Amino acid sequence: MPELPEVETIRRQLNAKLKNQTIKSVRILKTGRETPHGQAFAKAVTGKKIKMIDRRAKLLIWRFTDGSSVTIHLKLTGRVILVDKKYQPGKHDRMVFEIGPYHLVWSDMRQFGTINFLSSEALKKKLSEYGPEPLEIKSEQLAALFKSPKTRNVKSALLNQEVLAGVGNIYADEALFRSKIRPTRKLGSLTADDRLKLAKAVQEVLKQAIELKGTSSQDYLDAYGQEGKFEKVLRVYQRKGLPCKVCGTPIVRTVVAQRGTHYCPNCQK
Template sequence: MPELPEATTIARDVAALAGGRRVVRAAAFDESVSNVAPGEFARRLEGETLRGTGRRGKAILLDFGSVVGIVHLVISGRVLRLEGWREPDRIHSAVLEFEGGAVLAFTRLWLGYFELYPPGEVENHRLISRLGPDPFSEEFSAAYLAEAFGGRRASVKGLLLDQSLVAGLGNIYVDEVLFAAGVHPMRRAGTLSAGEIERIHAATRRILRRATELRGTTFDSYHDAFGERGRFQEELKVFARAGLACPECGSEVVKMRVAGRGTHVCPRCQPLN
């Protein structure tokens, strides 16, 4: 699933390709793609200008002035530039053509969506309304994490994956953050010291910023809107490296399940006890 760096990259790509341009044609494949019927989807977007793009958590926001598109790619979805117009189908879930000829396809939205909301109602969206602070916001501080973790018996990994606690983190980056902080994913959040929490906070921002600079992490389905792979997978320390040597100490990276997710850890750099 695209996480914060990938969603940021795609939002910026869409702005680069279509920002300031008017929608001349829009179509959705069927009723499963959006919260409005295909005919209404086209009616509300055609003639509108893409004024800007953004991100909330893992969702991409497209500002068309009178309406905001909320795109959630979930696991398989992608946004791709096409050479020309094509009618939407089961793969190309929604297609937008902009003046000047730019065509964007929102593909494989089988679990995701491209929903339309009035600007004043975006914060009431069922996903966005439940999100915690963005990792780059002022609200997301070491003090905030200390309060959120205080007295909690849940694993620190499970809490960092909770979008209501912090928005945009997913499995890849939580593993990398905890490795960088030297904290075992199974640690009960309430047992973390102030120093450990500060390291988690700093690593979260540092790793997400670096992953965004490298345009995300590609293993399988993720590509940016230009069809290019991300490059942060080249800098991963533990994620997807089970059985390989830890780049810091040489110990074998181990894979286990924590909070219901495949989890990668260096037992020496991230001791549980």
């Protein structure tokens, strides 16, 4: 699933093109994952001028000049890609937008993604459900989020969007490896030093992943249809059985918080 770095990459690319542009048309190829439903969605967004493309957690937000917005959650396999005007839609495409001189396709193979047109009040309410953005607070503030509840395991805390926004399975595993903490550790067992190391590791992996335009080990592509390059520097995620890049011990895969979880049994305590 695209996480903070992937959505941020798309946000930057789209903002550079679509800022100050007006939505000229919306072609709906497949209905069912938008609100309001069908042509009502197309009617609501056509004619809106984009003030900026924003992001909160894993949510891509098109903020319009009148205060309303469109939010897109890519979920497992969603993509938003700039295409040329001769583009022929494929079978997984859901909507094609004409925005100023640009054309943008939203596609989703697994069909879990959503697109919503929201009033400014509805957006505000939606965004209030998320915890802080990990790159917009100090390491010490981020570390404090890992204090309680003491019986929660650290991987669950990282994945919980109400605790902090934007981290998913890839960057949770990578941050835990870099901070030498096992994913199954309870928050109550972490020392102040552990919490700060973890906070710094979260920020470090997210920043590096944004620089490398995300991870494409599954379906993710950026707004130009290109793969991210973070996959080359993954240390544990989807490296089950491969030697740890630090100590050579085979990486273990287990299930924590109902998610496939990867760690080095030697480096992570």
